[in-house]
Amino acid sequence: MTTDQTTTPVTGYRLLLPDQWAQVPLRHGTEEAVHRILEDAYTRIPKNAPPDKVSPYKRELARRFRRAVTQAQQTKGLDLYLPVKPMGGSDLSFSLGASILVSESLLPRRSGAEGTGEPTDAAVQLLSRDGAEGADLSSGEIDGALAVRHEYVAAANPDRSTELASRRVEYIVSVPGDPDRWFVAAFSTIGGGDPRDELSEALVEWFDAVMANLRWRQG
Template sequence: MSAAQEAPASPTSYALVLPPGWRQIPLRRGTERGLKRVLDHAFEGMPRDEVFTYRRDLEARLWQRIADAREADGLDLYLPVELMHGISVPASILVSETRLAEADDSGAEERALLLAGSGDGREVVDLDGAPAVRTERTAEADPGRGVEFPSRSVDYQVPVPGQASRWLTVAFSTVGAEDVNGELSLLLVDLFDAVMTTFRWRSAGDAEMSQPVKNLRGVR
C-alpha cells in the first residue's frame, strides 16, 4: 500500500452523541427549521393561543443567540429543551470554526502544546485519537457590561486533520444565578466532558457523513 493510500481521508464533518433532551440548531443552513423544532418541543402540548406571547419572546431571544453565534463563525448551536431533575438547564454548546493567522509545519501535537501553554486553565487532552486543547474558565457577573449572572465555560479546540490553520472549537457554557462552583454547574461540566468523549471526525467515505467540508456540522 502506498503512503497516499495509508493517509487518512480529510474530514468533511464531525459527530457528537448528545444527551437526551438536547436539540441542534444548524447555523449555516436549515436554521429556521431547527429553531422551529426547538420551539415546538418546548411548548409541546400547550394551547397555542395561551403560549403565543411566551413563544414569541423565546424565539426572539434565540434569534439573538443565533446572530451572536454566527458572528463567532458558529456552525451549530445545541440547546437543552427538556427539564433535568425538574429544573430548566441553563446551558448551551456552540461548535465553531477557528483559523490561525499563520500556519507552520509543526504537527498537531506540537500546535496543541503551544496553544495549551499560552493561557491558564488549559490542558492537552485526547480527542478521537488526536491531541486537543481543553480550557475551563469561570467569570463573575458584570452588570455594567450587561452580564447579569456568573458563568462557567469549557471549550475544546481541535485541529482539523490535514488542514494546519483550521481548528474546530466546541464550547460549552452554563449561566445562572447560582454559584458557578455549585453542584449543578459541576454536574453540567461533567456531562459536557462525557459528550466530548463521543466526538468523532467523519470523512466522505463514512456512512454517517453529514455535510461538505465548507460547512462542518454535527450529526446525531
C-alpha cells in the first residue's frame, strides 16, 4: 500500500507508554532528564523516613539509574525508556528490571526480484554483531513500514554488570521513504528472575502491543 509516508520525510517516532515509564534522551538533554526523574523519585520518600537511611537510599537510587543511562549511551542509542514509578503498593525504588532502548542503524537492503527489500536478510545483517543463531525471527508491517521481530534470551554477564539472564525482543523497522535507514527498539526484562517466567511472558506481550502502536512523525 502506498501512502504519503513514501514521500514525506520521517522526523521522529511516537511510542505510547504508561505514566510509570520515563524517557531519557541519550544525545541531547540527558542530564536534565536524569535530574528531573531522580528529583521526582525523591519526593516519594516518606516524610518520616529515618534521616540516616534517606541519604544512602538516594545515592543507591542515583547510582543504579545513572549506570543504566551510561550503558545505554555507550550503545549510541537515541532514547532510553525505564519504568521509574511504582506500579502500586509501597515500593519506592526504580524497577530497573526492564528497559526499552531506541536506536537507528544504516544498512542498504538487499533487492529482490521486484526491487523490494528482504526484511529477514536485513535483520540478520543488522543482528550479526550479536549473533542471530537460535533466535526467533519473524517479519511483518508496522504503520505501513517493513518490520522484523527478533526474540532471544541473553545469558548473564557479570563482567557487564548483568547478573541475571534476560529476555530480549527487538523490532527492526525500515524507516518510510529511506530504505537504508532502520529504526530499532530493543526491549529487555529479567521478569521475576527467570527470563521465561510468567512475568516475562506478560511483559513481552505488553511490548508487542506497544510496538503495534508505533507511529511515525513526519514533516
